Amino acid sequence: MCVSPRSIFKIALLLISATDAGMAIAAESNPPTGAPSPADVEYFERKIRPLLHEHCFECHAADSKTLHAGLRLDSRSGMLQGGDSGPSVVPGKPDESLLISSIHYNDYEMPPKGKLSDRDIAELTNWVSRGAPFPAAASDDPAPAAGIDIQQGREFWSFQPLKESPLPEVANAEWPQQRIDWFVLAAQEAAGLQPADEADRRTLLRRLAFDLTGLPPTLAQQEQFVSDNDPEAYHRLVTDLMQSPAYGERWGRVWLDLARYTDATASWLNQEGKAHLYRDWVVRAMNDDMPYDEFVRRQLATDMIPETGPDDIAALGFLGLSPTYWKELQLPCEIIKVIVADEWEERIDAISRTFLGLTVACARCHDHKFDPITTEDYYALAGVIASSRLTARPLVSEEEYEPIRLAKEEVARLGTEIKALKKKKPLPKEEIDKLTAERNHLATATPGYSDPLATAVSEESLYVVPAGPTNHDGTRLDYKPGSQDLNLFIRGNPNRLGPIVPRRFLSVLSSDEPTPFQQGSGRLELADSITRQAAPLTARVIVNRIWLAHFGSGLVSTPSNFGQLGERPTHPELLDDLAARFVANGWSLKWLHREIVMSATYRQSSRRSDEQEQIDPDNRWLGRMNRRRLDIEAWRDAMLTASGQLDVTTPGESVSFDDNKNHYRTMYSTIHRRDMSKGLQLHDFPDPNGHSPQRIATTTALQGLYLLNSSFVAGQADALAARIVREAPGDLTAQIDLTHRLLFGRPATADEIELATEFLADQSDDPTSDVWRQYAHAVLGCNEFLFVD
Structure with missing residues (x-):
């Protein structure tokens, strides 16, 4: 079979993406074993233990007056061993688990006092599907604790007062740029590591632009920063990016994940308030550095x-x-x-x-x-x-709102009266028209009547x-x-x-x-x-969240659990020092961002060395920068930016994510709690039904199909091709170079120019041709566009 150069070009680029996809899928197919994760333990304690305690432990626990059927359900070993009828639970297989069959009233009818609700049955079924995680401590000591020693509890590390830590001694004292770096370098040297070299200026620019604004660097920023050798250039760049309105949008979206933000909810819920007012308030607060x-x-x-x-x-x-x-x-x-x-x-x-x-x-x-x-x-x-x-x-005082409230009550009363009149026979049309006109006039003539209310x-x-x-x-x-x-x-x-x-x-x-x-x-x-009172804990938590968003992993890897089941900080002195100085600097988030991105730690290259692969493969000691994938918002916004179609204005109420005419930033797309956009679901957008501490990136075949078949991506490819030809007419080399600068923040290499020239052939000035559309679509699908080094 003969394959054309055009097809080779497209297939080659897509195979690059497929490689990472295969690695991710392989990783997902081999989940870690051993002790349950903190998330599983938290799920068990919140959802499962209360059900077992209320409906099962009276007859099936160590402290039951009579242990029925020899079955204990107050420990994992008891469930797996089972009772007179065999194992009660087969982890991961609810259809084979006697516990699930019994609560469905199939083989047995448990609990005997009455069948559980559908909701409780679904919860227990989900738990078994997750592998029936059961905390080891609970297995060893199923009985309730005799009491909590609050005084002793106050000694836990995350509840302690904040204090600035003394800088540790390091061998390479020339490397640190910020206080952060001393703590990081000390940990690296203790582990036998050395920090990576500083990333090149184009990499730093792209990293900073996405981190601080969620958008790629402009062509003007690329030219200015890369050619500016002033030692203060990096500092000025950080300042400029944090002064951009896009900064508040980027970090506002981070907060909305935690706040389980939604624009719309169930249709039966009368949602009079407008959710977008909260979203926009958060963005303003971020930009104002509240x-x-x-x-x-x-x-x-x-x-x-x-x-x-x-x-x-x-x-x-x-x-x-x-x-x-x-x-x-x-x-x-x-x-x-x-x-x-x-x-x-x-x-x-x-x-x-x-x-x-x-x-x-x-x-x-x-x-x-x-x-x-x-x-x-x-x-x-x-x-x-x-x-x-x-x-x-309302967003006005009660005094200002009072005439509006009275008008709305009268409009509602008239509406009820009109509805009643419409049921009469013969229909009193003149009276209905008169009341309708009165109602409409009241609604239009009352100042502020239509102003939105806040949730x-x-x-x-x-x-x-x-x-x-x-x-x-x-x-x-x-x-x-x-x-x-x-x-x-x-x-x-x-x-x-x-x-x-x-x-x-x-x-x-x-x-x-x-x-x-x-x-x-x-x-x-x-x-x-x-x-x-809880300022030390509150400060540690938000500092860790910001660190997580910049590095892809937190100093505490369980960002919403600083308790006993949470992980301990990798750099406890660094976390305390940074949190103490954060509070001392007026709880300023912009100060915190600047401290982080100005550090030598943040400016490291993401290249892995052989030494790091052997000593610290998970980059626990931050011997390099983590390579990170863009979330759906930044990825979609980057497409719109490259194609020249991004609308940077604020739309007010949200716009459907699936509307191809929606060219606003993705954070302004509609989030529906009960009917989430499939496009958002595919790309790891968090469930707005609950607090989401961090995004979990997955790589799936459906994401690849979305990239290939989405009308939105195809539309951006067409617009990108048109922009390139329009801005660099008649010069194929310049067109290819412009494409790489727009998408990857760097000029095209000689090999890339040669391959693209062969593919595009003599169609350099026809952006509507199939080859241009395929070329633009393929480069939008490159991993280099999707990832930040």
Whole structure:
């Protein structure tokens, strides 16, 4: 079979991409074995242990009065060994697991008091599918802990006060550029390593541009920086990039992953507030370099802070955009109470993991199995959440909004009246037309009537109460002004009440006995506690998140778990020193970014040496820069930039990701909590139903098919070809060189010019020809375009 040069060119480039894909797929097909991961343990503690504890342990645990059928379900070994009927669980194979068959009421009917809900069955099935992870500590000691020693818990490393660390001694004292470098170099030298050479200027420019703005460097930036030999050129470049509006968009998107941001949710949920107002508030806060402690306070309680105004209400979207679950109010309130309690748990999880790096939600049903967090701590925070109602609020003062509120009430009343009139026979058309005109006039003539409302929270408490005198009358959700303290829910069940727990902060993060919150719901006191009493932990967590985003791995590899099950920092003195100086410099994120990117550590080449491969293959000691793949936002934005079609304006409300006419930055594409775009799903976009601590890159065949067959990618290839021919007419060599500068930030090599010249032949000035379209499509698919060195 004869293959044309054109086909060889395209196939060769695609094979480069396929090589990495094969490696990634091979890695995925051989998952690590051994102890369960921190994520698996956290999943077990939050979702599985409470189910087993409530429905199984009474008959199938070491402390059961009578051990039924010889089966223990309070340890992994007990499940695998099984009882009189054989093994209860076959990890990874729910269809072969007796436990799953029994809860489906097939071979046996367990639990005998009543079949589990479909949701609980699905959860246990998913757990077995994941390999039935069961913490070793839980297997050894299935009984609840006798109590938590809070004083001893305060000695844990991540709860300690911050302090600047003395610089360590190093042999190569000429290498460090920032304080960061002394700590990194000391660890490298202790491991027998030396740092890599500094990356070349084009690599540094491309790395910096994507890291700080999420966009590739412009042609002008390439020319200016590469030819500027001034020692201050790099410093000026960093400053210019951080002053770009694109900086806030890049780092705002990083935050939105943590905040489980969504533009749209379930169709049945009446979402009056506009989510994009929170998104845009985050971007502005990043660009304005709002101090991080203030950034936290405003997202939890800006409406309670005297020095902030109504234009900051959008900040409350962190809570206002929380997932809301369907509640069928025809059901008894006992069922609805559980759903509401699940919502409260999700919000506590988002707050504690995002700001504190702690899995507080694990303490809903019992004291935390690993961290010094009690069940009372959990319900102390749950009272704050239960006293905060998700709602839509205006971005103006209550006085300014009052005439608008009255107008909306009147419009709603007229709408109800019109609807009733339309049911009459004969139809009173004149009366309907008159009321319709009155309604429309009121809506159009009232200033500010159509201004969007922000998704937010208000100071109202939710009570789930029966709708009538009997259990068959359904449920009513009753919101009342003011706050409430919750009873402790025994085993997490809101229908089994323990003592009342006053709203307050976590005991282990309080200097003494925590003081009950007194100001309304307690949201502001909670925010102040996070940024003041827990300042050392809060600072360590955000510093580690920023480090992770720059290097691809954190100093702590579990960015949302700084507890016992989390990994310990690779460079503890560096983390403490950087966090202490971050706080001392006014919690400035831009200061933090500058400290990192100005370091010699950050400026290293990503080339692997033989020595590093042998001593430190995972680059734990940072002897080189990690090569990283662009996330979907940066990859798509880079395509739009190269093709000349990127629209850098802010669209207001989001635009569909799948709309090929959408040329805005990808962060402005619609995120739908219940119906995520398939294009985003394919490219590792996080699930907006929950807090996402970091992106996990995968390489799949579907991604390759998207690259080959997507109408969006094909459209960008056509636009790229047209741009190249338009900007370098009649000169094929210049056209090929321009292509490489636009996509890879470097000039084309002689071999690349020769190969592309042979492929494009005599079609240099016809961008609509098949060869130009294929060439542009192929280079967009190159790994060099997808990765940053």
